[in-house]
Amino acid sequence: EFVRSGGALYASCRSSSRDKTGGKPSDFLLADVLGVSLAAEAEGRLNFLTPAEDSFKDMLAPQDYLIHEGIFMQIKLAGAEILATRTRPWFDPDKRNVSGGFSSIHSNPPGPRGTEPALTRNVFGKGTAVYSAMAFERVEEEINTHVLSALMRSLLQRPPWFEAKAHPSVEITYFDQPENERVVLSVVVNQADLPNVPVDVTIRARIPNGANPKDVVLLPDETLLNFRRADGDYIEFDLRQVPVFAMVAVGYGV
Known part of the structure; x- marks a missing residue:
């Protein structure tokens, strides 16, 4: 189905x-x-x-x-x-x-x-x-x-929910949580040779249903990150020197 x-x-x-x-x-x-x-x-x-x-x-x-x-x-x-x-x-x-x-x-x-x-x-x-x-x-x-x-x-029959500019060892997941009015993105650096070399990641994420982005925070401390509007319903933000894992919440509303 x-x-x-x-x-x-x-x-x-x-x-x-x-x-x-x-x-x-x-x-x-x-x-x-x-x-x-x-x-x-x-x-x-x-x-x-x-x-x-x-x-x-x-x-x-x-x-x-x-x-x-x-x-x-x-x-x-x-x-x-x-x-x-x-x-x-x-x-x-x-x-x-x-x-x-x-x-x-x-x-x-x-x-x-x-x-x-x-x-x-x-x-x-x-x-x-x-x-x-x-x-x-x-x-x-x-x-x-x-x-x-x-x-x-x-x-794809519609624009992707997210894109990223990152090292090939980086894996990213995107989950919409409408009950919390936010999108949660998780970033994992999984390099073949350990310890990992920290990497920079630029993420381009689409906000569901054309909603307005409110803020982008780094979890769990909710540190505010700068973001910029991109084409359509997208925003962009940068993560600097991710060692192994990072989780980001993008808040949105009307």
Whole structure:
């Protein structure tokens, strides 16, 4: 009902291919929402995501392919449109056949452009669902993050509730609390190497229902922060040298 009512969904690889007991149904549990059916788990763990239409080509630019090593789910179209196809390397490195079985001594370049669906988009009710046959979002490379972000933005039917300018290690959540007439944003710095290096964060947050912002305070001490109005219903404010965690409340009213 979430997607049918206008929501946006991204799913990948084995998503919805298991039931509540861990069993394997014959098809995706979300097959109708995704607009694709499960065929099989493919052989060969090295694959290339190849643009099949202009919008995804622009997301991937300047690269021509997105390489991924991992599980690939073969699918059959059931109403979805193809955004990208699967391209295989010239030789499958999993077969480890050295004699006549490689095209480069130190890499596995893509072979002829494939036609098998690998990334699809489906309109379901008032919403949209995107499915990727391989979980490329699990790889922490800049291009993977960029492509996933571009896909998410393409699914939005309204302006995002918040945006941020911050180090990639920063995670932010946004919760509206209408009963308290405030929005609470939590900022977590989760760097790979500890201790964290404190980071600056600039947040651009949208005020619900066009309400007027009253104040921005740093919790729990309720220290006032300066903020500035931005385009539309947005405000912007800065957090300086966040070490690990910060929580901010944005008060609003009529």
